[in-house]
Structures are given as structure tokens and as C-alpha cells.
Amino acid sequence: MSKITNITVTNIKGFGTTSNTFNVDIISNKINILVAPNGFGKSSITTAFNSLKSGKLELGKDDYHKGDDTLTASLSLIEDGYSYTATKLQNRIPFKVFCIKNRLYAKAVSKNMGKFSSTTGHLAIDDFIVMNSIPAKEIIPYSINEIKTSFGGNSKILPNINAIIFQDTTFLHRLDDLYDSLQKFATLKRQNYINNILDSINVLSGNKDLVVAAIDDTFFDEIKTDSNYLAICHYIKNTFPSLTETDVFLYFFQIQWIFHNHKTILKNAVKRAAYEIFKNNFDKNINLLGATWKNIKSKEEKGSLVVHFPKAADISYGQRDVLTLCITLQEIKSKIRIGDKCIIIMDEVFDYLDEVNLTATQYYLSETLNDLGKICTIYPIIMTHLSPEYFRNYVFSPKKMNVQYLKEGQARPNLNMKKLLVKRGDKTVAEAIKNDIDHYLLHFSQGTINRKSDFLSLGLLERWGDTTYFLQFIINETNKYLSGGVDFDPYAVCTAVRIRIEKIVYDKLPTSAEKNIFIGTHKTKCKLEYAESVLGVSLPDIYYMLGIIYNDAQHLNYVDSEKPVVYRLNSVIIQDMIKKIFSFTSTTHITLSHIH
Numbered sequence: 001m002s003k004i005t006n007i008t009v010t011n012i013k014g015f016g017t018t019s020n021t022f023n024v025d026i027i028s029n030k031i032n033i034l035v036a037p038n039g040f041g042k043s044s045i046t047t048a049f050n051s052l053k054s055g056k057l058e059l060g061k062d063d064y065h066k067g068d069d070t071l072t073a074s075l076s077l078i079e080d081g082y083s084y085t086a087t088k089l090q091n092r093i094p095f096k097v098f099c100i101k102n103r104l105y106a107k108a109v110s111k112n113m114g115k116f117s118s119t120t121g122h123l124a125i126d127d128f129i130v131m132n133s134i135p136a137k138e139i140i141p142y143s144i145n146e147i148k149t150s151f152g153g154n155s156k157i158l159p160n161i162n163a164i165i166f167q168d169t170t171f172l173h174r175l176d177d178l179y180d181s182l183q184k185f186a187t188l189k190r191q192n193y194i195n196n197i198l199d200s201i202n203v204l205s206g207n208k209d210l211v212v213a214a215i216d217d218t219f220f221d222e223i224k225t226d227s228n229y230l231a232i233c234h235y236i237k238n239t240f241p242s243l244t245e246t247d248v249f250l251y252f253f254q255i256q257w258i259f260h261n262h263k264t265i266l267k268n269a270v271k272r273a274a275y276e277i278f279k280n281n282f283d284k285n286i287n288l289l290g291a292t293w294k295n296i297k298s299k300e301e302k303g304s305l306v307v308h309f310p311k312a313a314d315i316s317y318g319q320r321d322v323l324t325l326c327i328t329l330q331e332i333k334s335k336i337r338i339g340d341k342c343i344i345i346m347d348e349v350f351d352y353l354d355e356v357n358l359t360a361t362q363y364y365l366s367e368t369l370n371d372l373g374k375i376c377t378i379y380p381i382i383m384t385h386l387s388p389e390y391f392r393n394y395v396f397s398p399k400k401m402n403v404q405y406l407k408e409g410q411a412r413p414n415l416n417m418k419k420l421l422v423k424r425g426d427k428t429v430a431e432a433i434k435n436d437i438d439h440y441l442l443h444f445s446q447g448t449i450n451r452k453s454d455f456l457s458l459g460l461l462e463r464w465g466d467t468t469y470f471l472q473f474i475i476n477e478t479n480k481y482l483s484g485g486v487d488f489d490p491y492a493v494c495t496a497v498r499i500r501i502e503k504i505v506y507d508k509l510p511t512s513a514e515k516n517i518f519i520g521t522h523k524t525k526c527k528l529e530y531a532e533s534v535l536g537v538s539l540p541d542i543y544y545m546l547g548i549i550y551n552d553a554q555h556l557n558y559v560d561s562e563k564p565v566v567y568r569l570n571s572v573i574i575q576d577m578i579k580k581i582f583s584f585t586s587t588t589h590i591t592l593s594h595i596h
Helices: 042-050 144-151 162-166 175-184 188-202 208-214 227-239 245-261 263-288 317-335 355-373 415-424 431-441 452-457 467-482 490-508 512-520 524-535 541-545 564-570 572-582
Strands: 003-010 021-027 031-035 074-079 082-087 096-100 104-113 116-125 128-131 298-301 304-307 341-347 377-384 401-405
Touching: 003 042, 021 031, 021 377, 021 401, 031 355, 042 096, 042 341, 042 377, 096 317, 128 263, 128 317, 144 245, 162 245, 175 227, 175 245, 175 263, 188 227, 188 245, 227 245, 245 263, 263 298, 263 317, 317 341, 317 355, 355 377, 415 431, 415 490, 431 467, 467 490, 467 572, 490 512, 490 524, 490 541, 490 564, 490 572, 512 524, 524 541, 541 572, 564 572
Parallel strands: 031 377, 031 401, 096 341, 341 377
Antiparallel strands: 003 021, 003 074, 074 082, 104 116, 128 304, 298 304
16 A cells, blocks of 8 residues: 655645644545644645646645745645655646535526616536537447458458447447557567467468367467557456457457557547446436436536536535535546546535435445546545544444544543433433433523432433532633643533523623523523613624534534534634633633633
8 A cells, every 4th residue: 555644735825834744644545534623724735736737736826825926835745755746837746636625606697677687696506517528429440351451361260340349338438548558569579479370370271160260379378478468358358258369369459450550530439438438427326316306417518518506505415515526526537547646635525414415425435436446546535624533424434444633632522421412302311300401501500400310320420410510521621622722522612602601691680580581591592682682782793603603512412423513613713702701811711600
């Protein structure tokens, strides 16, 4: 197996000239999962690879670090000890690189209505140009009589292979892999191999069957020492496994004759055959994904092969993402040849798929990579902010996955915290216990509970049945987070944020009666709206904005499920917002009094 052991991105997007090099172990033909928090620079790395062109690194102005296109930008990597670099002047990286990202964008449609126009907008998925240029149909000028003339006196043994070889797209479509071997038979040495066999065959007498029967396999001993002949024979035998040694040579003789006498036409026919096979497989794969009901299929338009997607509103996000990935993989597959070295980067493709679509796309990806791994060296790279150690986002075989962390340390969900959130919605748990969990642990309350025995029987952390122990845990985790630590429980932080906001608002209410109503009101949003009606003023927007974190994070269906939204905590902006509501500074950490 080959390895990429370092990636260095210089002056591209979020990376300048410091903290821009990553020591990794990206292994060929494995699913390499590169984990880093949001905002770390995963998309910057993807942009760098996506900017690789055949002769240089081609960046748009906005792709340079801080938008400064006067900077010297580069992408470097080390594979098996060898260093390769690309700049705007040259590209020495010997890989075909493909990047897969979200294709969703906002589309405005204007209608001219005389003196004024009306513009409406909708989310759309841009047309997918699968192939820019469709090869023209080509008929190979096969003439058995013309070929027989070059064979000699016993040319009667030559079979007519036009239909099964030169009119068959299945045989033709990968013939380009043999161009180099076929070209080698233009040399005198290799033509002599062929002529020696012809001389041996043409001295034989009798009818066709007698001549064929008299051909000895030793006639082919000399030519079989040539690796190019063996490569061509292997290709023929794979399609026609029942052929004899003599049959294979007679097929080979005609293929190489056509190649040398009608090379341009043959190559054009091979391109067309490859296109027809690709289009057939492409449409078949879309059909397997159940997309025909939306009329999503490839179409030939203006010399290109195009896929039109419907409006985003007419197709689910999950189906859109599955289709986009599978269509892109089909396109990539058509561009990879035997012996290539390839990098396929998928930027957060799987992070927000539901379980059904997650399984479908990863199965499809796995099958595609298995096929490609047989013919080339391939590095599949998945960029994600969700670690497979803690999230069930990946269903690949563990032996096939290779997880690499671009940033040391990751937020680590606490299993006991997740169990608590699951029990909160468990219908088998007594309502009184669930209400106490909700009221005293997950929302602000001045009171306390002691349900240690109940927690023990439910398989929860016993000491958390005491309010003080639980609240101290979430305070400790929040201090870790706000201090810049990485080993914190995100669910605890989200819970602390919710309780802190509720406490701030509770303390603003003027009377005990109003405070009691506030405590008894379900849902934080409803509590805030009640407080605004009492106070007669609007509460800070930040209280509502952070709801996207503290609300969604509080509901888990089972322990192995996840809420990717909690990883928005990795955003510097979100962290600053949370510091603000806690009045947190480097010298003033939060205490239990901030939430109780």
C-alpha cells in the first residue's frame, strides 16, 4: 500500500504560511476519513486540491489567503517519501484529483411583464455536465478479404470477427488500455514474431479444419515471451474464455492489423463505445436509486451529456445528496484509466444524511472504490467534522476505514450524558422521573432533586440523580470549552447554555408569581416570549439565536444517534456568543451560581 504522509497548503483560503502543514497517514485503497472541527480549514484544503489543473495550480482571487492574489500559493504532498508541489507556474503532483461538494445554489427567475418584471427565487441544483463532448458514431472499415490478403495462403482459417469485436461496444470500450501494446507491434522485432507464425501456418496443407488442427501451440512460444502480446491476449481471453491458443492469435492478428491500418477510426470508435457503455451504466445506476419518478436522467444536449435536476423543493435533501454523489462517482469512474494515481476528496458529503441514504451512498461508494482499486492507486478522502469514534455516520467495515485527525483532540460526547437525554424521551420511564429530569436538570430551576436510586435502576449515572452533582458536571465541561479545551462534552455545554439563558431572564422578572409561571412554562422559546410580554421589552436576539444549539441538542432517540448541530460549538463566533452570556473571561471562570 502507498501512503500520503503530509499535506501542506500555503496561502490558500484560510491557510497562510503558519499552521498550514499536516502530518497524516492517508492510505491508498482505504476510506480515509479526515476529521476536523468546523472552521478549521477542511474546505480550504478541498479548494487547494480542486484548484489543481494539468499544468498548474489555478486559483481565483477569492481562493487566495485573505483574497490577496499577490501571495505565492502552493499545494504540496509527500507520498512514499517523495515530495510533490504545485504552484501557479507548474504542477508536479502526479495525481488525477476529483472533489465532490454540495451543488445546491439559489436561483432567481425573472419574468418580463411589460413595464415591470417579476423575480421569484428558489433553491436549485445546477445542471450537471457529465461529459462536455460526446464522441461521434464511427464505423470501423473492417474487410475480411483485405485482412486475408496480408495473412497469406491459409487465410481461409481467419474468422470474421467484425460483429463480435469491431461492432461490439462491450469489447471495444476498454481497448484504449491496449493502445501502447498494440503500437509496439509496429516494430520490426515484433512483426517478425507475427511473420514467423504466419510462415509456419501457411506451409500447412488441407482444408480449413485440417490446417487449424495441424497448428501446434509451439508456433506461439516465441511471441508469448512478449508482455505486450500477453496483455492483448489476456484482454481477448477475458471476453472469450473458450478460445484456443490459435483462435486468440487469429483474433489478435486482425485487431493489430486494424489498429495499424485504420488507427484514427478505431480510436474514435473506441471512444464512442466507451461513451455508450458509460451512458448505459450511468442511467442504470440512477434508475437503481429510484430517481426515474423525478425524470432525472442523462440527456444529450448540444453535443454534451447533461443531467437536469428538479427544483430543490421537488426532491428531498437526502435524495439530492445521494444522486449528486453517485452521478459524480460515475463521472469520475469514466475518467480513470488503468495505472492512474487518483485522489477523490468528498467534503462533508455524509455529515447530514439520514440513516437510509447514508447506507445507500456509502454502499455505492464502497462498490465504486472496489472497482477502481483493481485498476489504479486511489486515495478516497472524506472531510468531516464528525469523528467515527463517536458517531454512527459511517457504515464501512472498520478494517476499510482509516481515521485521521487534522486537529489534535476532539469534543467527546459523554456516554452518560447521552443516556440521560435518551431516557428523557423514553416512554417506558415513569412520567414523574422524566419530568424531574426535564425540570431540575435540563432547564433552570431553583429547586433540587435526589433521585439517585431511580437513576441507578435506569442505568444512569447514580450521582447525577442529585441536581448539584449534575449541574457541577455541566459547569466543568463549559469551562473546558470556553477556555479553549477540546476534550469537552458538547451536550453538557448546550445544556448549560440553555439553563444560563433561562436564569438570566428569570432574574429579570419582578414578582414571584411571574417567576413561577416562567418556571412552569414548557419550552425555552415559550418561556422567553412570556418574559417579553411581562417585561414589555424584547430580549436580546442572542438568546433566541443560541436556541438552534440548545434546543436540538436536548433530544436524542437512542444512545448511538447524534445531533451534528452540537458541533457548531466549534465555531469561534458561537463560542464568543456563549462567553458573552456567561460573562466569561480568561480570569473569570463560571461557577454553579451562573446556572443555579
